[in-house]
Amino acid sequence: MEVLVVDDEVISRRMIENTLQEGGYQVTTATNGCEALEILKQRPIQLVVVDWEMPVMDGIEFCQSVRSGDSSRYVYIVMLTSRSQPSDAISGLSVGADDFVTKPFDPVELIMRIHSGRRVVAMESRDLMIFALAKLAESRDPETGAHLDRVRNYCRILALHLQRQVRFQDEVDDEFIRLLYDTSPLHDIGKVSIPDHVLLKPARLTTDEFEIMKTHTIRGAETIESMMEQFPNAAFLKMARDITLSHHEKYDGRGYPHGVAGEQIPLCSRIVAVADVYDALTSKRIYKKAYSHSRAKSAIVAGSGKHFDPAIVDAFLDNEDSFIATRKRFQDNLTCTTHGMPVTNTPFELVPAMMGQEL
Known part of the structure; x- marks a missing residue:
């Protein structure tokens, strides 16, 4: 992630730059507030370390300008100062500084303050975007909110199990699980681009209509990629993009x-695939009754190594009770949804013929 360092003193600026680079950050520098404002106009930087006392435009004036501007993204500002009076902190906070570090600074403390700012920026961007995207999907997708709650909880159950497996420990950490829980409800965001006569059709889709339906994966990924251009440091957008694009891929x-x-x-995406299919199988639709857990389980097992990653199927089998409990906790109301997608059109084309009915 990139940090803008604003300080007119060469030695101080280089010390801050070196500290942040050692902490894994990219650094851009400016010598005063005016120069820094121009950089912020040109680049999507959301973390700033700014000195209080500078010529041309000092740190206080810089904060005031940033907060009074019309930027679409929040800028987290850490102010460096040799002032240590409570009244000074009040003055800085009142004009928009988020945190303070006293000069001469402790490198470890500065890194920790920047880490905190990074978390705030990530949470602010994540929450706003996920809310906006979820509301957009809700406006077109006839699935219920309970479906999204179930899928995200199924995903978390599977991810927590994988986290305990040596094979996945490097990839599935606490942050991965949080991101998966937050972004999995966006898996069908691309359906906002599907025409009503296809999306809302209460009968079997034709081959041509199904080809149109399939484009929701690409359209959803393109929507999120356009946001990634504006918020390149938002890790959750990459996961959201991967999920929307690939949750219908097969193993x-x-x-x-x-x-x-x-x-x-x-x-x-491999995790969402199992969660989404299980929920589709066990949920009532206008074109099918809800399958029992055991029947859905048979379909999932039949798809191991074909539709699904065998390791995730194993995680599902080891957590059946949790899936059943989640299903009961987030039950649909009596009004069923209308997706015109029978078994040959759904994400669970794998269901064996022995099941003998369309979904």
Whole structure:
């Protein structure tokens, strides 16, 4: 992540720059507030370390300008100062500084303050965008809110299990699980681009209509990629993009939109695939009754190594009780939804013929 360092003193500026670079940050520098404001206009930087006392425009004036501006993104400002009186902190906070570090600064403290700012920026961007995207999807997608709650909880159950497996420990950490929980409800965001006569059709889709339906993966990914250009440091957007694009891919390479296989499919998408299919199978639709857990389980097991990553199927089997409890906790009301997608059109084309009815 990039940090803008604003300080007119060369030695101080270089010390801050070196400290932040050692902490893993990219650093851009400016010598006064005016110069810093121009940089913020040109680049999507959201973390700033600014000295209080500078010529041309000092730190207080810089904070006032940032907070009175019309930027679409929040800028977290850490102010460096040799002032230590409570009244000074009040003055800085009142004009928009988020945190203070006293000169001469402790490198470890500065890194920790920047880490805190990074978390605030990430949470602020994540919460706002996820809310906006979820409301957009809700406006078109006839699925219920309970469906999204179930899927995100199924995903968390699976991810927590994988976290305990040596094979996945490097990838599935607490942050991965939080991101997965937050972004999995956006898996079908691309359905906002699907025409009503396809999305809301209460009967079997034709081959041509199904081809249109399949484009929701690409359209959703394109929507999120456009946001990534504006918020390149938002890690949750990358996961959201991966999920929307790849949750209909199959482990054997026979899915869509790109027919990738195995571990070429992002792990987050492989997890969502199992959660989404299980929920679709066990939920009532206008074209099908809800399957029992045991019947849905048979379909999931039948798809191991074909539709699904076998390791995630194993995680599902080891957590059946949690899936059943989640299903009961987030039950739909009596009004069923209308997705015109029978078994040959749904994400669970794998269901074996022995099940003998369309979903």
